[in-house]
Amino acid sequence: MARTAAALHILVKTKDECLALKQQLDKGANFQQLAKRHSLCPSKKRGGDLGEFRKGDMVKPFDDAVFKGEELVVLGPVKTKFGYHLIKVLYKN
Template identity: 55%
Template sequence: MKAQARHILVKTAEQAEALKQRLANGEAFDVLARKHSLCPSAKRGGDLGEVRPGQMVAVIDRVIFKKPLRTVHGPVKSTFGYHLVQVFFRG
């Protein structure tokens, strides 16, 4: 199994919630990721590319492979911070 996903990583749940609200109000995920994400994927608009089970930390893995597609999930807490995750494809 593999999936196509993108995410935004920030330090606090409050930052993640504020960004999630901005996404809900129509702001572009890739623009917000480039501006706010602490992950190296920020350069690609948060694009994680093709992901396979076990590649990501367990909590993010569960979101990518178990939660509904095309929905912004989070904030999801990991050892790195708080993530907003969106999955486009799973198969």
């Protein structure tokens, strides 16, 4: 099982906003551009790039989605105490 991963994410306040962004992504919108424009996380400056992190570093719902989900597919909405996330796993090791 993977112990590290790298991912991009977009964090927003509402599930509806999250679903609307996912629709845009499904139609071919650029994940990193949407992150820069809409995400509430400081990672938005890097297009939502969280870099590499270890299993257990993130809050449980986020961690579960990353380590159980597929790579290069937009996962979400994933609800955490911070809001709603769309997550794109770049790789897992």
